[in-house]
Amino acid sequence: MRLDSRDIFNTFQDKKEMNEKKLNEIMCSVCHCDCGCGSDCPCSSCY
Amino acid sequence: MIYILNPFVKLIKLDDKYTVLYNPFSQEIYILLTKLLKIYKKGVLSSSIDIDVDLIELDFLVDQNTNFLDYFYKKSKIILSQKDYGIHVMYLLLHSKCNLNCKYCFVKDYFDNISIKKEHIIKALKLYKNQKSKLKKKIILYGGEPLLDYNLVKFTLEKIYSIFKKNANIIIVTNGVKLDLKYVNLFKKYNVSVGISIDGFSSKTNSNRVNHNNKNMYLEIKKGFDLLISKKIPVSVSYTLTKDNIRDIKHFVKNLDTKMSFSFNLLHKQKMVFDDKFIDDLFDVINILTKKNILEDRIYYRRFLAIVFKRFYVKDCAGMGNQLVVLPSGKIGICHGYDWKHKTYFEKNLNDISLKYDFTKDYIWDTWNKRSTFNILNCWNCIGLTLCGGGCIVNKTKGKDLNIYQLDLDNCKLYKKIIRKLILKIAKENLKKKI
Numbered sequence: 001m002r003l004d005s006r007d008i009f010n011t012f013q014d015k016k017e018m019n020e021k022k023l024n025e026i027m028c029s030v031c032h033c034d035c036g037c038g039s040d041c042p043c044s045s046c047y
Numbered sequence: 048m049i050y051i052l053n054p055f056v057k058l059i060k061l062d063d064k065y066t067v068l069y070n071p072f073s074q075e076i077y078i079l080l081t082k083l084l085k086i087y088k089k090g091v092l093s094s095s096i097d098i099d100v101d102l103i104e105l106d107f108l109v110d111q112n113t114n115f116l117d118y119f120y121k122k123s124k125i126i127l128s129q130k131d132y133g134i135h136v137m138y139l140l141l142h143s144k145c146n147l148n149c150k151y152c153f154v155k156d157y158f159d160n161i162s163i164k165k166e167h168i169i170k171a172l173k174l175y176k177n178q179k180s181k182l183k184k185k186i187i188l189y190g191g192e193p194l195l196d197y198n199l200v201k202f203t204l205e206k207i208y209s210i211f212k213k214n215a216n217i218i219i220v221t222n223g224v225k226l227d228l229k230y231v232n233l234f235k236k237y238n239v240s241v242g243i244s245i246d247g248f249s250s251k252t253n254s255n256r257v258n259h260n261n262k263n264m265y266l267e268i269k270k271g272f273d274l275l276i277s278k279k280i281p282v283s284v285s286y287t288l289t290k291d292n293i294r295d296i297k298h299f300v301k302n303l304d305t306k307m308s309f310s311f312n313l314l315h316k317q318k319m320v321f322d323d324k325f326i327d328d329l330f331d332v333i334n335i336l337t338k339k340n341i342l343e344d345r346i347y348y349r350r351f352l353a354i355v356f357k358r359f360y361v362k363d364c365a366g367m368g369n370q371l372v373v374l375p376s377g378k379i380g381i382c383h384g385y386d387w388k389h390k391t392y393f394e395k396n397l398n399d400i401s402l403k404y405d406f407t408k409d410y411i412w413d414t415w416n417k418r419s420t421f422n423i424l425n426c427w428n429c430i431g432l433t434l435c436g437g438g439c440i441v442n443k444t445k446g447k448d449l450n451i452y453q454l455d456l457d458n459c460k461l462y463k464k465i466i467r468k469l470i471l472k473i474a475k476e477n478l479k480k481k482i
Binding site: 001007008009010011013 | 076077099333356472474476
């Protein structure tokens with residue numbers, strides 16, 4: 001049984017709209033990063 | 048044609064009936080009847096009725112004649128080409144001194160008690176502007192404590208705006224003690240986000256946060272944190288895991304209720320034991336934060352969403368060839384965790400560098416850019432190959448040993464457990480819904 005991205009996305013929260021742009025906007029609220037690369041977010045990788 | 052199970056696919060027993068298959072090269076997850084797995088391991092003909100075409104399409108099953116070294120090389124080359132971001136982060140260290148003396152601080156050993164010159168700020172910004180980047184650039188004001196001198200912060204923000212306009216994200220990483228309304232207004236004017244380190248909501252959990260008189264500074268830090276929240280400044284909370292707060296992380300996040308990002312940090316200096324209880328706590332933390340629409344950075348954003356959006360996470364830090372670190376002395380290096388005094392990885396200097404210098408062609412940046420999990424042999428057969436990022440190796444490569452291709456073992460142990468649990472959780476939750 002293959003799991004598609006939409007199924008996987010709802011693992012932590014049911015019936016949530018999977019919208020990559022919206023998710024990146026959440027990150028934008030922190031460091032205004034709209035790159036969506038998912039890596040190196042400087043606001044919390046400063047250890 | 049005979050198909051066999053792709054040797055890079057990871058198998059995790061889900062229950063007595065099912066096994067989870069995870070392919071790090073496609074980041075796909077497949078739940079398979081374990082009895083079929085036994086057949087696939089022996090090899091199956093392409094005409095066999097036992098084969099689900101998805102298994103072939105997603106490379107869970109591959110031609111038995113595949114050259115797997117070649118397979119690895121081609122797949123990793125494609126992924127790495129997508130990750131070639133250029134220089135998109137600059138840490139600008141305003142002071143090499145701090146009003147606090149946190150016991151776990153990883154940069155204080157190199158402090159030489161100076162502040163950056165204004166002409167160096169301007170040159171650093173212009174130099175950074177000339178660097179090629181595929182991503183919007185980020186400028187992180189750092190220290191020591193960056194907020195020791197209001198006028199210097201104001202000057203820096205004005206110069207960033209005049210040179211970059213709105214084409215750079217600005218972040219200040221502070222301990223929060225110096226925060227006041229003047230700073231808040233400045234942050235609003237220049238759209239600054241703030242990274243603040245707070246290790247729980249008590250003096251005990253913040254036992255490492257002391258000033259130079261060894262006074263616990265939790266109350267002062269909390270005051271700054273509360274001010275940022277009340278004035279709606281975008282905040283990212285950094286929770287450094289210590290023996291005094293590792294059991295408190297769940298309690299802490301339950302008390303966060305504003306839009307922000309949350310991240311936990313691993314210590315360089317203190318050996319920590321990450322037992323199963325802690326891993327369970329971390330997943331509870333994600334559940335709690337997700338319901339509050341607070342973004343957990345380490346597991347949810349970097350690993351979980353990597354699986355959702357197939358982002359292939361093979362580096363965990365911009366230090367891997369994608370950032371400049373400018374010290375108050377004017378030296379430029381790859382990571383502020385290295386020894387500034389002995390120049391380790393700080394060979395360039397603002398005093399004599401051309402504004403047109405291309406760091407992507409510098410041998411240090413080029414070498415570090417190549418450090419991904421694909422270039423570390425021990426990672427090849429790991430479940431975290433495209434999810435872990437390879438950790439941080441500052442502490443492993445000090446002194447004479449400068450081999451950057453070694454493992455960050457503490458990171459390995461933790462993320463292997465996390466990634467395995469994450470994939471199992473995804474599979475379990477979805478199996479429940481589908482059956």
